[in-house]
Amino acid sequence: MKLLALMKKEFVRFFSDPKLLINMLLPGILIYIIYSLMGNLIWQDAKEYKFVVAQTNAPEQIVAMTTAAVSGNGWSIEFQSGVQDAKERVEKGELTAYVVFPEVFEEKIGEYDAESGTPAPQVELYYRSADEESMSFFTLFTAVLDGYEHGKSNKFDVNAGGEKYDFSEETNVFATTMGRMLPFIVVALVFSSCMGVTLESVAGEKERGTLATVLVTSVRRSHVALGKVVPLSCVAAIGALSSFLGVVLSLPKLAGMAVGDLVASYGFTSYLLLFLLIMSVIPLIVAAIAALSTYAKSVKEASAYTSIVMIVAMVLSIAAAVVQSIGSWTVVVPILNAVVAMQGVLTLNISVWQSLVSVGLNLVYAVLLVLLIAKMLSSERIMFGK
DSSP: OHHHHHHHHHHHHHHTOHHHHHHHHHHHHHHHHHHHHHHHHHTOOOOOOEEEEEEESOOHHHHHHHHHHHHHTTOEEEEEESOTTHHHHHHHTSSSEEEEOOTTHHHHHHHOOGGGOSOOOOOEEEOOTTSHHHHHHHHHHHHHHHHHHHHHTOOOOSSOSSSOOOOOOHHHHHHHHHHHHHHHHHHHHHHHHHHHHHTTTTHHHHHHTHHHHHHTSSOOHHHHHHHHHHHHHHHHHHHHHHHHHHHHHHHHHHTTOOHHHHHHHSOHHHHHHHHHHHHHHHHHHHHHHHHHHHHSSSHHHHHHHHHHHHHHHHHHHHHHHHSSSOOGGGGGSTTHHHHHHHHHHHTTOOOHHHHHHHHHHHHHHHHHHHHHHHHHHTOHHHHHOO
């Protein structure tokens, strides 16, 4: 009953303060809004450009290549020759661009010897970089010229047939990208949520003297530790899951995919393992922060200790994202084991045994930290500086 009373006290402290609840839910909402807006801006409907380009001495082959490239993007182009004051009209925005080739351009480049030291034939392209349409034409046309120049000395082609050469589906590509970045984001969000509700839990009560009132009673120290870790883990889970859902629901928009396409890429087992891995990390981090908070003499000191642990956790997460085939030995390393297992789930390379062992070990580590907290609560030197 005393354990339930201690847990109830922590829940009441949180849910009776609307500001704490809002602080837990708000990050996930903001992440979803910001990422979704970014995705909408990136993948907004393509603009239909209608290029009007003045040209002088443009070879027919380059005109044809440019027309094909423009059509391939769903745009249209009109080449005009003999335009008066073409450069001035481009500057005023009346023309998209103005292209000038030397006379008998193809003959000159055919005769040109790069080792002769003489200047190469020059193509002049007048445009406006501040104008999106003009800049788009500049980018496309220079790419066409590069292809034309390469074609003059081309000895072989790569993937020139009509077959499908890339066997990766869009969902596989996105899964690989998501598997690298999402576990790191999850750990950062979980750690942030746990810090927000746990950091002040013990050290703050030590400073205010309220913890001493609890410790002088007959309540077991293990119950005090559980009365802190269990409810704080539940509260931190609210913030962590809110942020996680915000990321997961918005990432498809960043990739230009529908949420349904993403959901269809993973099965029930993937979602279950991902959920279990996140849930195993939360009590572990809460217990670790609570242990540091118990050892510290003040909230400021607890914050300093926690910052070091957070840096270590972030470094481990980044290492898992960068290092290829990091190895199954990571299953025994707290936090890192969950990150590696989540990468496997998200990249569609699920290792069920590694995921389940990681979940089990993280919970074991959390229990050991609870026992450590109980031990420290029994120490007068740590609790009262004696």
